[in-house]
Amino acid sequence: MKIRLKVVEGSPLSTEDLARIDGYWRAANYLSVGQIYLMGNPLLREPLAAEHVKPRLLGHWGTTPGLNFLYAHLNRVIAARGQEMIFVTGPGHGGPGLVANTWLEGSYTDVYPNIGQDEAGMARLFKQFSFPGGVPSHVAPETPGSIHEGGELGYSLAHAFGAAFDNPDLVVACVVGDGEAETGPLATAWHSNKFLDPVGDGAVLPVLHLNGYKIANPTVLARIGDEELAALMAGYGYKPYLVEGDDPATMHQRMAATFDEVFDAIGAIQRAAREGGSTGRPRWPMIVLRSPKGWTGPKQVGGRPVEGTWRAHQVPLSAARDDAEHLAALADWMRSYRPDELFDTSGAPRAEVVDWLPADGLRMGSNPHANGGKHPRSLELPEFRSYGVKAGETAEATRVLGGWLRDVVIANDAYHNFRLVGPDETESNRLGAVLEATAKVWQATVEPVDEHLGPRGRVMEILSEHTCQGWLEGYLLTGRHGLFSCYEAFVHIVDSMVNQHAKWLKVVRELPWRRPIPSLTYLLTSHVWRQDHNGFSHQDPGFIDHVVNKKADVIRVYLPPDANTLLSVADHCLRSRDYINVIVAGKQPAPTWLDIEDAALHCTRGLGIWDWAGNDDGDPDVVLACAGDVPTLETLAAADLLRRHLPDLRVRVVNVVDLMRLQPPSEHPHGLSDPEFDAIFTTDRPIIFAYHGYPWLIHRLTYRRRGHDSLHVRGYKEEGTTTTPFDMLVRNDMDRFHLAIDVIDRVPGLARKAAVLRQHLHDKLTEHRGYVRRTGEDLPEVAGWTWPV
Ligand SMILES: Cc1ncc(C[n+]2csc(CCOP(=O)(O)OP(=O)(O)O)c2C)c(N)n1
């Protein structure tokens, strides 16, 4: 079978419709160019002069006319069908286009009343763009209707699908840049169609914007020929359409005809699944829009072709302020849109340009889905205390959490507002209990050997951390809730996406019109200390270091030491909004230190003295601090050793759940005050801190504390391999024997007194090394150690 890009014939637009849509498109283009270049004379009512042109010309023209073209035609679809739709702009550098469209439709003025639909408003609209104190050049949080900045390319399609899940009435139109399509995250996001349920989910309409170029190069997809491109898209499971050309009138007819057919097709797929009981994976449509980069802009500048080439990417007439020829070309270019036909004497868009746009509730710039969700509701969270484990019992923390999450799924089943995402690790991470209540979504073929797969469900698994992250972000940005469970080492794959989401969250805090969204919560498990059968490649606790670089207002890091504290932390995180929560917790059998009430109290404090584990009587000789489940166990084992062998030594044990408590309150909203910190950690006693991750982070967080000079941190020093759990600790000097030696070395006067014990501890390490190499197991006294009751 020869696969082709389908071209739809037809001229559905009447002469009037054509004039309206073209007028609207010209207006959007005019306003886009105005934003890039002008700081005065917005309607060109006087001859364009150098002082009207911004001194720094910043922005991207090339992608913008194509975006405007699509926005105009989607408006036609929305108005004709009453279709709920949002617009995801992959090439987010086309910011002026989305600002122009939302201004034309009125959404912009709704949220920024000072940017009115008149000449003064237009002047401000132009000047503020890429201008100090103004708005960014991308489709940033400041842009109404946006859930996707598009600054870092690659995430549009995953975001679009995330927004469409559980929104059955919504269509997410997603423009994918042909350069963007070369990125790994975008390339794999096409597969999202195997996870979209035509019954319970909405639709995504991908439009591959094949303008042929990136910044200075052609794009791969523009140079492989239509046949290969069609085969690629068909291979991804889509039915590809082509809209190609550069003559505006012809292109308007083609686009309208194609959208008519494509939206009919989307409706037919949904009806067949929802009413006709059709099952099986639908072949959703996608569109290739092949139009010139910088369409309708200057054809040539300085004798070189610009329109339809990579030279149109940014600012084609870059010397418009200083060069008379560029200035004249800019004036000609802007006048080519015939602004007098588009704007009335007050500067408002003329009625015929905008009177056909969608009604208030359906404008893409003010669609509630893109601002906190249409029906946002908090999760129903079952009482986590009922899932607690008795103190002293051994439990697998994530398995305990899984039981609670199963019931979170059940409690919210009716609201379709909770999803768990992960790269095929739900069961490996011991959260499998959720599958008692729901399926793993899978629209592709199911074989008898498969378990728990179904066309719809709450669990989303694809071996692409990028796609998981993108889906979840899209889901959260449209007001729903979720959890990303991931191996600790591999969550680094989405470092960059986290950066972008953190930036988004920082900026929305300054935008009063943006509604809060549920937090992005990670459960990082299968962590560095327990990679018993995977070894070094799977050992990397650095994600915490990465996220703490972000704005403190946005970041929360939790290291619950046992199953009960994990329950409490997870409950807290799923209630929170506008944060990125990182929870690191183990999945291996481990002791439960606190009963559920104490766990809840401890988590509320964020860190605290475990008086039952120490004997300091208010005046410690040494503080043993710990953060993380494995470091906590080692610290308690060290405390036990010291108390048995050095009964006169006064030991204080401090456990840290909320890492950001270590920072001063001036740096993080969770920061402990200095007097509290000093009271707990002392200002002058040695602090031996066993930390889950790279030890330097603890220094970074505490460097201003008075007791910092006495702080000695043990953690992961990049010494990893496939070995026993305890050997991992020994290799990184964080085992109980090293911790006890650290105490002996640092408490003044102890070295001499405890010399024999020190020697004994060293001997233990020697014994350990021999034993693990001989037997492949940890010393029974180590593996079998429990807290003495
Ligand atoms: C991940 C990433 N890498 C590089 C860039 C720098 N960059 C900005 S725009 C662009 C070209 C984009 O081309 P395309 O997606 O085709 O967009 P359009 O042609 O519509 O401008 C590049 C490489 C980026 N923004 N993000």
Ligand SMILES: [Mg+2]
């Ligand atoms: Mg391109």
